[in-house]
Amino acid sequence: MSKVGLLGGSFNPPHFGHLICAQEAAEQLQLDEVILVPLHTPTDYQMPSDPGPLARLALCEAAVAGNARLAVSAIEVERGGTSYSIETLRSWRESNPDAQLTLIIGNDVAAQFPSWREPAEVLDLARLAVVSREGESELLLAEELSAGFPGSDVTAVTMTRVDISSTMVRERIAAGRSTQYLMPATVAQLIESEGWYL
Numbered sequence: 001m002s003k004v005g006l007l008g009g010s011f012n013p014p015h016f017g018h019l020i021c022a023q024e025a026a027e028q029l030q031l032d033e034v035i036l037v038p039l040h041t042p043t044d045y046q047m048p049s050d051p052g053p054l055a056r057l058a059l060c061e062a063a064v065a066g067n068a069r070l071a072v073s074a075i076e077v078e079r080g081g082t083s084y085s086i087e088t089l090r091s092w093r094e095s096n097p098d099a100q101l102t103l104i105i106g107n108d109v110a111a112q113f114p115s116w117r118e119p120a121e122v123l124d125l126a127r128l129a130v131v132s133r134e135g136e137s138e139l140l141l142a143e144e145l146s147a148g149f150p151g152s153d154v155t156a157v158t159m160t161r162v163d164i165s166s167t168m169v170r171e172r173i174a175a176g177r178s179t180q181y182l183m184p185a186t187v188a189q190l191i192e193s194e195g196w197y198l
Contacts, residue, residue, distance in 0.1 A: 001098050001099065001100050002032045002033070002096075002098070002099050003030065003031045003099075003100045003102070004032065004033050004034075004035060004096070004099045004100065004101055004102070005025050005026060005029065005031040005033070005034040005102040005104050005129065006034075006035055006037050006073075006089075006104065006126070007021065007022050007034055007035065007104040008036075008038075008039060008076070008083070008085065008088065008105075009037075009038065010039055010047055010056065010166070011059060011060050011063075012047050012049075012170070013056065013166055013170070013183065013187060014056075014059050014060050014063040014187060015165075015166060015182055015187075016162060016181075016183055016184070017162045017163075017164040017165070018036070018063070019063060019064070019067075019184070020162055021104070021106075021131050021157075022034040022104070023067075023069070023070070024131070024157055024158070025102070025129055025131060025159075028157050028158075029102060029129060031069075031102060032069075033069055033070070033071055034069065034070055034071075034104065035070075035071045035073045036060045036063070036064065036070065036073070037072075037073045037076055038056045038057050038060050038072070038074075038076065038077060039053070039076050039077075039083035040053045040077050040080050040081060040082075040083055041053075041082045041083060043083065048167075048170065049197050051196040053076075053077040054077065055194070055196060057072065057077050059187050059190060059191070060072045062184065062187050062189075062190050063183070063184050063186065063187050065184075065186055075091055075092065076088055079091070084116075084117045085116065085117075086116070086122050086125075089101065089122060089126055090125065093125055100127075101126035101127065102126055102129050103122065103129065104129045104157070105129070106130075106131055107131065107132035107141060110130045110142075110145060111141065113128070113145060114145075114148060119149070120149060120152075123149050127153040127154070128142075128145065128152065128154045129154075129155050129156070129157050130142045130154065130157065131157040131159055132156070133159055133160075133161040142155060142156040164182050164183075168182070169182055169183060169197075173191065173196075173197040173198065174197060
């Protein structure tokens with residue numbers, strides 16, 4: 001049985017913070033693979049300077065190139081429309097019935113988890129891993145979610161604190177500033193060649 005982690009997000013664009021999160025989850029939870037799942041359309045916010053879902057998918061593929069433990073799925077991009085985790089998990093379970101799934105989410109997102117679409121079924125389909133930067137209270141939040149959904153499997157992951165955001169990266173690109181050491185060179189090269197985020 002393969003142990004697969006799904007890490008969703010806009011990845012607008014992907015950066016080293018995303019990759020560190022994925023790598024830490026893979027190691028701490030002993031996952032065989034962590035798969036980045038770029039969304040097509042967010043449920044509750046607008047994405048500034050969005051080059052489009054296919055572009056963000058390509059950027060994610062460039063970001064994980066060469067890492068055998070990380071991969072990318074186009075499941076939400078191909079489905080189109082607003083992205084809901086429950087739909088992605090159902091689809092994944094149908095096509096991968098033997099996989100042990102872990103849904104990886106950030107501490108900030110986890111705080112809103114009870115208001116998600118069908119959260120109880122999300123927890124029936126996958127273990128929930130709450131990721132926080134060092135110094136944040138991910139253990140407390142994981143315990144609260146576990147208590148709120150009896151019988152669910154909720155765990156915590158701590159990642160090295162790296163204060164990089166996609167917003168910061170976009171702003172630096174728009175201002176003509178360097179993004180070296182903020183994201184993989186493969187991602188920066190693709191952005192530059194396509195003229196995204198200028």
